Amino acid sequence: MLTLHAAPLVRLxxxxxxxxxxxxxxxxxxxIAAVGPxxxxxxxxxxxxxxxxxxxxGPGLVHDAPVPDAPSPRERIHALLRLGA
Known part of the structure; x- marks a missing residue:
């Protein structure tokens, strides 16, 4: 099934x-079939x-907001996911 993944901003x-x-x-x-408006x-x-x-x-993970403090990289990823990244 073809799906359009839409967002306010799309980076190429x-x-x-x-x-x-x-x-x-x-x-x-x-x-990927197409990218555009x-x-x-x-x-x-x-x-x-x-x-x-x-x-x-975008092509890959781009997190353009502040990264939350966390005691370990694993906990930082969990904190980002909780924020909706």
Whole structure:
């Protein structure tokens, strides 16, 4: 099933200076089919399921907020996950 993963910001590269606003990544199975403005992808894939995500989607994990203090790396990851990262 094709899914549009939508977010307020979508980065095409980790160091991308200009992310796409109100964009999405179209995923078909285990492959990326397209990246672009959400409205355009909804027109191209009208039957696709849409999943809305907060924050920024990008190629890999990019956490653009302050990292919580924690006594160990493992506990820091758990703290990030509790915050919705």
């Amino acid at each position: 590269a980790p160091d991308d200076a200009a992310p796409l606003h109100d964009a999405a990544v179209a995923v078909d199975g285990d492959r 959400l409205d355009a992808l909804r027109g191209t894939y009208p039957r696709a399921r849409v999943r809305q995500w907060p924050g920024t989607l």
